[in-house]
Amino acid sequence: MTRVPTLCRHGTTRFEQGIPEPLTLNVHSTSHLLADEAVTVESAYPLIGPGDPEPYSVYNPEGKAPVLLVCDHASKAFPRAMNQLGLADWVLEKHVACDIGAAAVTRYLSDRFDAPAVLAGYSRLIVDLNRKLEGESAFVKVSDGIAVPGNMDIGEEEKAERVASFFEPYHGAITEQLQRFQQRGIQPAFISVHTCTPVFNQVVRQMHIGVMWDQDARIPVPLIRNLAAMDGVCVGDNEPYSGRHPHDFTIDHHAERDELPCVGIEVRQDLVSDDAGAHKWANILADALEAVLSDVVGLDTGPGPVNKL
Ligand SMILES: [Zn+2]
Secondary structure, X not given: OOOOOEEOOOOOEEOOOOOOOOOOOXXXXXXXXXXXXXXXXXXXXXXXXXXXXXXEEEEOOOOOOOEEXXXXXXOOOOOHHHHHHHOOHHHHOOXXXXXXXXXXXXHHHHHHHOOOEEEEOXXXXXXXXXXXXXXXXXXXXXXXXXXXXXXOOOOHHHHHHHHHHHHHHHHHHHHHHHHHHHHOOOOOEEEEEEEEOOXXXXXXXXXXXXXXXOOOOOOHHHHHHHHHOOOOOOEEEOOOOOOOOOOEOHHHHHHHOOOOOEEEEEEEHHHOOOHXXXXXXXXXXHHHHHHHHHHHHOOOOOOOOOOOO
């Protein structure tokens, strides 16, 4: 069966199923097809078309550790229909588009602890998955001095489509993973992995790893202590960002509400911008986390489940 993409009324690629109908506007050069070949399929997500990535991925879904890792800003991807919000390619290589190295650090932590991880599939510039949807900060107009043309005049309908396509599926996947723990009678640790630019608004950051937290000290306080005791590691306590940021969403929504032990991590991007760096700093972080997770959620650190990388 032939699939033919057509432009929907909002100018985005949409697929509808089953009913042959004449081709309308076609964004993928298939206008040579005969009308009766035109079968369109409704996408599960309004702004995501065939060939685009899924809005999230679950890495190591069968991981046995009582730990869930999440990575809100894992990806710099845009669906083809969104034209990169009018941004040049070089912007997508910058920290404004995604947390450079965060996906690799998350996967290494997942491997080390044998823990499932949920990773976002698209750029934070489309909708920031770690922002409450009220207010403007989920749809940023200017990030670290870079204007985002496609966010300047965004209307409520477009916001709703982005939420349905990216925000809800990602957070739905996290909820599903947490329900799987609940069904097994496990209260997991919730670890949110980010990376931060070494220079932001012309301020140079000295810390290597920042630990973000609010009310729940169970993981952050001993983690900070362990990191601070390591040679050559400079740790930030609620630096470079505060875990008490009022617009943050992911930890507040998924972990604090259900009183899961939780922590937000920021690793400096210049340390993890290549695979060797991500591997090295994931191991440093895991070395500092291992005993804490053993104490707080009963992570089994004996031979077997915790893999030295
Ligand atoms: Zn981030």
